[in-house]
Amino acid sequence: MAEEEDHLQQLRSKATELFIREEWKDSIDAYSHFITLCTQNLSHSQTQTHSDPQKLRRSLCIALCNRAEARSKLKDFHSALQDCDHALELDATHSKTLLCKGKILLCLNRYSMAMKCFTTAILDPQHCGNSECLNGYLEKCKKLEFLSRTGSLDLSDWVANGFRGKVPELAEYIGAVQIKKSEISGRGLFATKNIDAGSVILVTKAIAMERSILLGGKDPCEEAQLAMWKNFIDKVSDSVRKCHKTRGLIGMLSSGENEDELDVPDVDLFRPEGLENVMPCDEDADMVKLLAILDVNSLTEDAVSANVLRKNHDCYYGVGMWLLPAFINHSCCPNARRLHVGDYLVVHASKDLKAGEEITFAYLDPLCSLSKRKEMSVTWGIHCKCKRCRFEGELFSKQEMKEIEIGLERGMDVGSVVYKLEEQMKRWKVRGKEKGYLRASFWSAYSEAYRSEKAMKRWGRRIPTVEAVIDSITDVVGGDHRLLKLLMEELKKKSGGIVEMEKIFKLGKEVFGKVVKKQAARTLLELCIGD
Numbered sequence: 001m002a003e004e005e006d007h008l009q010q011l012r013s014k015a016t017e018l019f020i021r022e023e024w025k026d027s028i029d030a031y032s033h034f035i036t037l038c039t040q041n042l043s044h045s046q047t048q049t050h051s052d053p054q055k056l057r058r059s060l061c062i063a064l065c066n067r068a069e070a071r072s073k074l075k076d077f078h079s080a081l082q083d084c085d086h087a088l089e090l091d092a093t094h095s096k097t098l099l100c101k102g103k104i105l106l107c108l109n110r111y112s113m114a115m116k117c118f119t120t121a122i123l124d125p126q127h128c129g130n131s132e133c134l135n136g137y138l139e140k141c142k143k144l145e146f147l148s149r150t151g152s153l154d155l156s157d158w159v160a161n162g163f164r165g166k167v168p169e170l171a172e173y174i175g176a177v178q179i180k181k182s183e184i185s186g187r188g189l190f191a192t193k194n195i196d197a198g199s200v201i202l203v204t205k206a207i208a209m210e211r212s213i214l215l216g217g218k219d220p221c222e223e224a225q226l227a228m229w230k231n232f233i234d235k236v237s238d239s240v241r242k243c244h245k246t247r248g249l250i251g252m253l254s255s256g257e258n259e260d261e262l263d264v265p266d267v268d269l270f271r272p273e274g275l276e277n278v279m280p281c282d283e284d285a286d287m288v289k290l291l292a293i294l295d296v297n298s299l300t301e302d303a304v305s306a307n308v309l310r311k312n313h314d315c316y317y318g319v320g321m322w323l324l325p326a327f328i329n330h331s332c333c334p335n336a337r338r339l340h341v342g343d344y345l346v347v348h349a350s351k352d353l354k355a356g357e358e359i360t361f362a363y364l365d366p367l368c369s370l371s372k373r374k375e376m377s378v379t380w381g382i383h384c385k386c387k388r389c390r391f392e393g394e395l396f397s398k399q400e401m402k403e404i405e406i407g408l409e410r411g412m413d414v415g416s417v418v419y420k421l422e423e424q425m426k427r428w429k430v431r432g433k434e435k436g437y438l439r440a441s442f443w444s445a446y447s448e449a450y451r452s453e454k455a456m457k458r459w460g461r462r463i464p465t466v467e468a469v470i471d472s473i474t475d476v477v478g479g480d481h482r483l484l485k486l487l488m489e490e491l492k493k494k495s496g497g498i499v500e501m502e503k504i505f506k507l508g509k510e511v512f513g514k515v516v517k518k519q520a521a522r523t524l525l526e527l528c529i530g531d
């Protein structure tokens, strides 16, 4: 008996030493060995070889708790949670395990469950040493739980501080949306209630994300990009391997084939606190399918609709996988935009949305011509048939239109391009939204003309005002930072009044979403001009 006890003692000391040295993998192995022997010893109650089973049970509880901590350091949250539950079966009020479990649940965005752990731990009379830390976690949990219920995030302090300090912690939030069959392609995300422009629709943490900081240049070199993609794929595979819920959810995404035949999942499955055991998929991840899914659904931070809130204008190139936003289809007249805050993706309405309306992003730049959009859509493997593409498709076959486009490409005076287009629109009786489509397609000519003193001297009186053009483009493509920038430059020239400023704030909300209070909004807008 003494020999067995010595052996257990040695194993425990070795595991603890490795744990203190933060050698997580080796400490997990050592604790696993100890846990197996302990469990065998305790389960053979008749032949029990330990002199003090009560003490052994306590040691087992601590070993499970430490293995959980080590596993969570390696982001193996699933196994770590199982260890915590096992430890809590031995001692339901073990405060260190409750703290560990609460922290893991927080990482998994299961705020109310985490809150229960911290509250129970605080009630434990032996928690005294951890009191401050537990209260801190409890406060954080309450804040995040509120955010996950309401979606009312406030990034004011961080933005007003020039993005200094830690990236604010966000919580998962799913607004009034559902997944349904889409007329665009396969499934799409739809509003279930009216949503105002600027309102946050989703806040989602990436299941995996990889960034490269590329110094000295905007275009990431191929080698750095390849390395980043490789790391990203490794991270996704790791998270899919470790969590069957992630595996089940990612398996529901499109791999680009037979999209119209895919099942329509319930949006509730994507809630962090949603049921774990509803996942149909428990098979091993098929790497070929996984790569196809990543190809179709990964998002890059530098995309047109992605405003990256970050420090110092570092040249980042980031790629990530966010599950629910992967159901958002493309439109050349998008009504939503995305914002990257750390590993979180914040999706907000860039126009007012009606209940039942499909939520769409711009995968491709909506402020460029049909031919350029067509060229870019090849990379996405999509053939867009939206109203705008259909309308422009018919018009772009007209000789006059071809001449305007070729003229622009060959460096024709931008003022005259704008003038010609406006005159043609009158002749063709183009009205309402359709005017916005064409102005958006020739945005480069409009923005250059309005910024050129020479062009404005010559054409200024014969072309519509900046405000009128921006209004009509915003009406079709929603808020866009380039429109905002031009509007602000105009305001500076004219030193505009309150009405103009309100217009800018409104457009700012459509571009960045309602994520900051008014004072911080000014900082954001200044950053927009400085871009």
Ligand SMILES: C[S@@+](CC[C@H](N)C(=O)[O-])C[C@H]1O[C@@H](n2cnc3c(N)ncnc32)[C@H](O)[C@@H]1O
Residues within 6 Å of the ligand: 184, 185, 186, 187, 188, 253, 254, 256, 259, 262, 296, 297, 325, 326, 327, 328, 329, 330, 331, 380, 381, 382, 383, 384, 385
């Ligand atoms: C990120 S997924 C969007 C959700 C997808 N419809 C589904 O059912 O899972 C991207 C894929 O949706 C399809 N898609 C999205 N927008 C489209 C559009 N405007 N026209 C045609 N296909 C589109 C393409 O097959 C694209 O590869």
